[in-house]
Amino acid sequence: MIVSIRKAAGVAVMAGALLLASCSKPSDEAPEPRHEFNIGWSIYAGWMPWPYAQQAGIVKKWADKYGIKINIVQVNDYVESVNQYTAGKLDGVTVANMDALTIPAAGGKDTSAIIVGDYSNGNDGVLLKGADDLKAIKGRKVNLAELSVSHYLLARALNSVGMTLSDVKTVNTSDADIVGAFASPDVTAAVAWNPQLSVMKAQKGAHEVFSSANIPGEILDLLVVDTKTLKANPDLGKALAGIWYETVALMQQQDAAGKAARAAMAKLAGATPEAFDGQLSTTYLYSDPKAAVAATSSPDLITTMTRVRDFSYSKGLFPGAASADAVGMAFPGGKTLGDAQNVTMRFDDSFMKLAADGKL
Template sequence: MKYTTKNLMRGLFTALISGIMVKAQVGAEPLKIAYSDWPGWIAWEIGIQKGWFKEAGVDVEFAWMDYVESMDAYVAGKVDAVTMTNGDALVTGGTGKPSVAIIINDYSNGNDMIVGAPGIDSLKDLKGKKIGLEEGFVEHLLLLKGLEKLGMSPDDVTIVNTPTNETPQVLQAKAVDAIGAWQPNSGQALKALPGSKPIFSSADVPGIIYDVLAVSPESLDTRKADWAKVVTVWYKISDFIRDEENLDETLEILSGRVGVKPEEYEHFLKGTYILSLEEALERWEDKEGLGSIYGSTRIANEFNLKFEVYDKSQDAAKYLDPSLTKAFAASQKSE
């Protein structure tokens, strides 16, 4: 065979998938992934239900958990990987167990929001007011970025530390003037108090929150070929979701996982920007600012240090590995 560039690229990725270029894999245990209630992570259900992992030749076991519980399971070594935000990956690493993101599933595009009580129409209206949110979590960072855009100081508001799943009740009780939460909690808050409204959201600062598949370095090192297959399945899922002809089936599968009506779930899906392969490659470029997961993760690290989420700065680059996505993209171009 004549070894053209295309043949070489295809051959390299095939070798990666088959394990020729990686260390010997350990046993035949399924890869264990903890995932939770977020559209970009529930999206894995499409691959599960359609049997795409089996078609790709990889055995994967998905464990459905609450978000914090899923991170705890990862730190405890009960799973090989977990779906997390890029900022929370730093937290689990800085306080317990590092991970490596191999897939950028999406970025939040409105599902994370600051919800104001009736009469609160903008962040400016919150000066001197109380905001219920979970300190040190992504909604706290979202609020600070919103205040920064308006030239306001964090001291202009009072944070009431509130578990995210309790924010709807706190807003309904009028114990605070606004809350910070992600879906489905933000949506529940809007329903709980008539007249409440979103006054700032992740759609106003795209890239402030990236959602990823974070893998343990040990599992990635010993089973890279299997994780490469998971990457191929993810982009099959991404293509499926982004095709409008598949919208009804997508909504049926995703809404079924959380027990809501498909028409109700469509709003959640719109608030999550599922990245195409080409868009993911752009976000994988190491740049400053929110248009890069590297820049976004560095901003999250600064936030975590400022609020003493952990006491030692984390190197964003050590938490990010675009190699499998880039290898897959190269193989696609060669076909």
């Protein structure tokens, strides 16, 4: 079984906000070009192409092409990986869209999402006992990791049936404890992500009444890179795009080579090939760079990020901000959301475009 450590934004903010509160805004001075870079990752189905690419020599191949060295660094705790990136110890990191916004971007670190790798297409779900209708959740206690993507999913689920978070009472429960909690007769509603979700769905009387498949494209998994580092070293972005698209093309193959790649990724994740394939079945991978570019340039992304930032702000995840507009975001085509004078999160599709055009 895959050990999921795509943890809660809320936990991350607790760890990260204290760090960021004492940090001044980065200097406007451009960094010097560099030769070696560190990219952090943690275990999650949609991010396993990165360590596999390193193991298979794909990272070295593309790094050599551009005369640089790229270290793909595992961080055993997802929260810690994002905090290390925010503190400047990593040049890039794998991260969910909500966490990229609420931790580095909200803390003033100018961050560019250069690869939109996948979205959760059923990896996150709302479960009820004794009812198969979402409306039956009204008035119940709901166990979940508060201030996380699970909390966001619950808000979206409730909204879909004319309810709000005030119609339920959330009970903060870590991903490590959520399976055991749901097994208790006293717990009749929960929100979780895989692999815990699949275990909980198998419990007697459990019904999945809403999932991330109902809001496709909203829970995104990204590769982000420090914007100033990227500007000084554009070859880093080119190499990373080359690594990603070569690797996901291989893992999508239904031949012996593709099967072997997926099996190797499963092993790196501490999973069986069958369990890993199950994770992938509810993970929509943007294996085609053209599809990733289209998703990144679509107005739907701005709608999604508006929802994400409004939810995040409402839950206090923008420390010290006077409004949800305090953190500026930039999108392809010169579009912005929030404070255009304080853009700290950028969706940069330029490297994905180079891959789509065969120009890497």
